[in-house]
Amino acid sequence: SYVLTQPPSVSVAPGQTARITCGGNNIGSKSVHWYQQKPGQAPVLVVYDDSDRPSGIPERFSGSNSGNTATLTISRVEAGDEADYYCQVWDSSSVSWVFGGGTKLTVL
């Protein structure tokens, strides 16, 4: 089945830019979606279809996808952005929805 690889952790200082990657074989040919999950809460969609933002999500959240890597970029990071982030795709080969292992974003 299709595997999505995320770094376990990313650390960034407030006001800086955080980049969270999601690696997969030719992931650029798939639509990638990103979720934010804070402790004890349900996941929340922050980016869909590689780079679109749901209403209510700040413009600081953006996404890109090309080749074997998709990236979630969070600009001007705030303390409230500290959370786990997951990427997700649809895998037609296994007829299943696949999540990456998650990345814990720490705001220093």
Added chain:
Amino acid sequence: EVQLVESGGGLVQPGGSLRLSCAASGFTFSSYWMHWVRQAPGKGLVWVSRINSDGSSTSYADSVKGRFTISRDNAKNTLYLQMNSLRAEDTAVYYCARDPYSNYENWFDPWGQGTLVTVSS
């Protein structure tokens, strides 16, 4: 307001059964595909199952195929997950989530708050 509320979780012995429910409100439930996603304690998100809008088509992760059954009652705006032959590795928070455009390549939005299932003797 679109809302999903899960219920039915609890402690069950290995080999036992449990049925989860997800009550939907704030949207036309019968028009949307729905999913179950689980998260073991301290672990990541794992997709479990999907059902189409009228309940005629379902999909399952290999890890639950043959043991879990997804269903829905559109008259009651409720999604279900019947879990049989439960194992310790099924211990997780189970979330229901909506597919906003009822298609394979889509995302999950919104999610319910989750219900905890613990399989232990």
